[in-house]
Amino acid sequence: MIELCFTVPGVPVAWHRAEHMTKTRRSDGRGRRLYKHADDLKYQKQVGWYAMQALASYTTAARVVWDPSGDWALGCLWFVPDRRTRDVDNLLKNVMDALSGVCFTDDRQVCDLLPCARRLDKENPRTLITLQRR
Secondary structure, three states, rough: EEEEEEEOOOOOOOOOOHHHHOOOEEOOOOOOOOOHHHHHHHHHHHHHHHHHHHHHHHHHHHHOOOOOOOOOEEEEEEEEEOOOOOOHHHHHHHHHHHHOOOOOOOOOOOOEEEOOOEEEOOOOOEEEEEEEEE
């Protein structure tokens, strides 16, 4: 079984709702604009970068070529710096968007969720991500 585990340092960012979004995204082809919040884009870029580093280490050590096809299971553990409410599903949306196109082709391939949880860690906020092939 293929398993990829990596850590993304920094404060986890929950996906922002439409009323807080800024004009930084593309058109959906129907004349409306789809926007993503700048914090979402920054966090997704950071998660994607750490995912690419983990993939490079894994493929070099295992001497394999990464195949993003197939079904995947995703697990996350978020260590947050304060007790402010963050929905786990909104935290997960940003991680899945970031990994889409890097570790798997589309987030529809995530067919199973491993345990996901929020924990308090004021000194070292981070995100632990586990990805397994199903």
